[in-house]
Amino acid sequence: ELCVESRPRKIRGTDGWTPPSCRGLKFNVDGFALGKPRPAGIRGVLRDSSGKVLCMFSKFIGVYDSNSVEIIAIHQACVLCASLGLIMGA
Numbered sequence: 281e282l283c284v285e286s287r288p289r290k291i292r293g294t295d296g297w298t299p300p301s302c303r304g305l306k307f308n309v310d311g312f313a314l315g316k317p318r319p320a321g322i323r324g325v326l327r328d329s330s331g332k333v334l335c336m337f338s339k340f341i342g343v344y345d346s347n348s349v350e351i352i353a354i355h356q357a358c359v360l361c362a363s364l365g366l367i368m369g370a
Contacts, residue, residue, distance in 0.1 A: 299329045305366065307357045311349025320344040322353035326360070335360065 300306045306327055313320035323338040337360060341352055 297327070297331065299327070299331060303329050305329075305334065307361065309350070309353035309357050311346075311351075311353040313344055313346040313349050316345040316347075317343050318345075320346070320349045320352075322349055322356055324353060324357045324360075326357075335364070 297308065306329075307324055308327075309322065309324035311320065311322045319340065320342065321338065321340045323336070325336045326334045328334060337356060339356075341349065344352070
């Protein structure tokens, strides 16, 4: 079950990650480009409510501007969730 946070809950740790409030999963993604347009990459990590890492991705995606790569990272996370059977009807 994937959770949407309405009120973030902090946990101890140095990375500032906050878990989902239910017994769910949370995907954090990031996209980065070295300018507009420049070589770009995306990365993401899927964790459960205890902070356990379930899967990660990181890859070079080609030449994009920095405004586009965040959306591409979100899309990649959705594709990965669908391939793992975490999204119903996808």
